[in-house]
Amino acid sequence: MNNPHTSYKDAAQGRLEEFLQALGEKPALRLFSLLESERARAGADMRVDEQTTRRSYRELHRDLLARMRRQLMTRDTGFPPRIPNAKRLFYTPFEDFFIGKRSGQKTRARIARTSLDPIWALMMSAPACVSAARAAADLDHALEHGGAAGAQEVALFIGAEAGLGRLIAHAHEDAAYHGQVLEALGGAAAFDDLQELRILLGGVEALKKLQALVVGPAASLTEEQVYELRDLFLSVHDQSHLLGGYLLLALKGRLEKPWRALSVYYHLAESADERLRAAKDAVNLLPQSLFEDLESMARALERAAERELYPQTAKLRVTYFSDYADGVASQSARIGDNVFVNRVEACRDVAGAAFERFLEQAIAAIRAALPVRHAGGASRLSALRPDVSAPLGAGVAENARDAGALVAAAPDLAARLGRDGAFAARIVADARGAIEDYAEGVVTEIRAADGAERDDARRALDRTLDLAAPLLDRDAIARHRDRAEAAALVV
Numbered sequence: 001m002n003n004p005h006t007s008y009k010d011a012a013q014g015r016l017e018e019f020l021q022a023l024g025e026k027p028a029l030r031l032f033s034l035l036e037s038e039r040a041r042a043g044a045d046m047r048v049d050e051q052t053t054r055r056s057y058r059e060l061h062r063d064l065l066a067r068m069r070r071q072l073m074t075r076d077t078g079f080p081p082r083i084p085n086a087k088r089l090f091y092t093p094f095e096d097f098f099i100g101k102r103s104g105q106k107t108r109a110r111i112a113r114t115s116l117d118p119i120w121a122l123m124m125s126a127p128a129c130v131s132a133a134r135a136a137a138d139l140d141h142a143l144e145h146g147g148a149a150g151a152q153e154v155a156l157f158i159g160a161e162a163g164l165g166r167l168i169a170h171a172h173e174d175a176a177y178h179g180q181v182l183e184a185l186g187g188a189a190a191f192d193d194l195q196e197l198r199i200l201l202g203g204v205e206a207l208k209k210l211q212a213l214v215v216g217p218a219a220s221l222t223e224e225q226v227y228e229l230r231d232l233f234l235s236v237h238d239q240s241h242l243l244g245g246y247l248l249l250a251l252k253g254r255l256e257k258p259w260r261a262l263s264v265y266y267h268l269a270e271s272a273d274e275r276l277r278a279a280k281d282a283v284n285l286l287p288q289s290l291f292e293d294l295e296s297m298a299r300a301l302e303r304a305a306e307r308e309l310y311p312q313t314a315k316l317r318v319t320y321f322s323d324y325a326d327g328v329a330s331q332s333a334r335i336g337d338n339v340f341v342n343r344v345e346a347c348r349d350v351a352g353a354a355f356e357r358f359l360e361q362a363i364a365a366i367r368a369a370l371p372v373r374h375a376g377g378a379s380r381l382s383a384l385r386p387d388v389s390a391p392l393g394a395g396v397a398e399n400a401r402d403a404g405a406l407v408a409a410a411p412d413l414a415a416r417l418g419r420d421g422a423f424a425a426r427i428v429a430d431a432r433g434a435i436e437d438y439a440e441g442v443v444t445e446i447r448a449a450d451g452a453e454r455d456d457a458r459r460a461l462d463r464t465l466d467l468a469a470p471l472l473d474r475d476a477i478a479r480h481r482d483r484a485e486a487a488a489l490v491v
Contacts, residue, residue, distance in 0.1 A: 007394050015310045019317055021100025022300075024253055028100065031316050084143055086136040087120055089153055090160065093207040094200055096216070096253025106192040107296070109249040109289060115190035119197065122184050128170065129163030132156060161201035168195055203243040206236045210250055217256035226267050230276075233268065237279045245285035252289065259327030261286055266335050290328055291343055297321045298347040301354035309361035311402035315409060318358070321351050322416040345418065352417040359410055359427045362403035366431055368392075369400035369467055370438045386441040388460035389453070397463055404470040407431045428471070435468045439480045447487035458484065 020028040091098075094111065102112040123129045124136060139152035171178040171191075185191050200207070213228055214221065221229070229251070237244030248265070252258040265286045268276050276283065301317055325344050332340035371390035375383040407427055414424035442464060445457040461484050465477050 009395070011308075012310045012312065012395075012399075015313045016316070017100075018103070019313055022103065023320075024096075024099055024258070027258070027320065030256070031320055086139040086143070086152075086156060089139065090120070090136070090156055091116060093204050093211070094197065096207075096211075096250045097196075097200070102189060106189065106196075107292065108196075109246065109252075111193045111196060112189065115185070115193040118185045118190050119194050122167075122181070122194075123160060123164065126163070126167055128166040129160065132159035132163045135159045157201060157204050161198065164194065164198040164201070168198055199242065200246060202240060203236060203246060206232065206239075206243065206247055207250055210247060210254065214251065214254040216254040218254055219256050220260060221255075221263065226264055229264055230268060230271075233282075234275055234279070237275075237282055241279070241282050244279060245282040248283065248286040249289050251286070257323075257327055258293070259290060259324060259331060262290065262328065262331035266331075266337075287340065291340075291347075294321075294324055294328060294344065294347045297324065298350040298354075301351045305354040305357035305361075309358060309365060309399075309403070311358075311362055311365065311399065311406040314358045315402075315406045315413075318351065318355050318413050318417070321347075322413060325351070326416060348418045352414070352419040355413060355417055356419065356423060359407060359424065362406045363427060363430055363434075365396075365403035366400045366407070366467065367434060369397050370434060370464065372438075386438055386445055386457075386460060388442060388445050388449075388457040392463075397467060401467040401470070404431065404435075404467050408470040432471050435464060435471060436476070436480075439464050439468070443480065443483045443487050446484050447490050454488065458488065 020031065023031070097109050097111045098113050098116075099110050100112070101114045102110060124133045135152055135155035135158075139149055139156055142149040142152050167181070171181045182188055182191055185194065209232055210229075213225060213232065233244055233247055236247050248261070251261045251264060255261055265283060268283045269280070271277075297317070298321065301321060304314065304317060325348055329341055329344040332338075332344070369392060371387040371392070372384040373387040373390070375385045410424035410427055411421060414421055439461060442457055442461045446454055446461065449457050461480070465472075465480060468477060
């Protein structure tokens with residue numbers, strides 16, 4: 001028998017995965033934890049008579065969480081958690097640049113995990129990388145037999161840097177070979193990641209030092225760490241201006257909240273040290289990258305607002321954008337950097353407009369779960385009354401309840417986005433009014449009906465109060481339930 005929620009469930013899971021996979025590792029895990037916390041709160045203090053009507057929603061949420069947990073765990077596919085191997089050691093220095101997968105154009109310092117297996121397979125098989133493949137085999141052997149593996153690891157990085165350099169140069173010179181490489185990697189996106197990985201190989205030791213200095217996910221940086229980062233940056237910048245910039249971009253991935261890397265930017269940018277003034281372009285890559293992230297999220301919200309609404313994902317998107325915008329604005333305002341503050345506000349304007357569209361869609365989703373019919377008579381202008389026998393499409397009730405949660409959060413999120421609170425307040429009032437009026441109408445249906453029709457009406461009330469939970473207080477829900485019980489006693 002087909003699950004009536006399969007279509008909605010798959011679509012909701014797909015939209016959430018799409019969002020989380022586009023984030024770095026630590027933000028994705030943090031948001032996933034938020035989702036789990038919300039699920040736990042939703043299940044607390046649940047009345048016995050509500051459990052049946054909410055079961056399908058809870059099962060949907062549980063399945064979604066289970067799938068996301070597996071997806072996040074499998075970001076380390078091929079990297080055993082306890083037994084190191086050559087592949088895992090090779091990719092470890094670059095982990096702060098990894099995202100789940102990429103959609104759209106290549107973004108600097110973002111390497112998709114979906115590219116890693118094809119890149120490794122190519123490196124282990126391409127004639128240009130034979131020394132890297134040999135070093136990887138020697139490293140695996142040393143690790144398997146408990147011997148010292150430092151020399152083999154160094155040889156792997158040296159062989160990979162030289163071998164991939166030759167491979168990429170050959171691909172650019174020979175169109176036929178370029179096509180073979182793209183086929184082996186699965187497309188141009190992975191080739192772009194390969195080229196960036198080749199650049200990063202020149203900074204392996206510096207990236208390892210950064211990981212030792214800032215053990216992620218770090219909540220903040222001490223003054224001592226900031227000065228050590230400054231020395232490390234200058235050392236790397238002397239070697240390569242490009243790698244100096246990448247070192248600062250890697251710092252974003254070491255921090256629990258990437259925007260806190262701005263404190264390092266301001267420390268470097270305001271220094272009177274001539275070496276740092278000469279490194280201005282590399283230092284500026286850090287705020288540029290943070291604003292690229294923020295602007296990209298704002299535009300992604302704008303695009304998402306033109307698609308079908310999945311309220312849970314919309315809420316997470318807006319929450320994460322708000323966290324990021326608040327963080328960048330706070331860091332910038334502390335220094336008095338009005339240029340950066342204004343850029344944040346411009347991003348908030350785009351995101352705020354998208355959020356208002358989400359709210360309009362949320363109201364529509366709530367109304368879709370409150371079916372009505374004409375009360376009777378020939379006139380099309382006759383009053384509408386709840387259609388308690390109307391079947392709801394797959395996922396309609398679940399989507400409506402998630403929409404209610406999104407609307408309930410509207411005033412806080414609107415304030416964080418700098419939007420006029422009147423719009424959010426009106427949306428909340430509209431949603432509450434629609435639910436209250438519908439519940440009153442269903443109570444009337446319970447009183448007037450009997451037999452199977454009364455059973456339909458009582459189920460309709462349970463469904464209505466289920467989706468009302470995020471928006472109505474417990475006293476209001478209890479009042480409707482009590483009125484329904486009294487109505488059911490009418491013979």
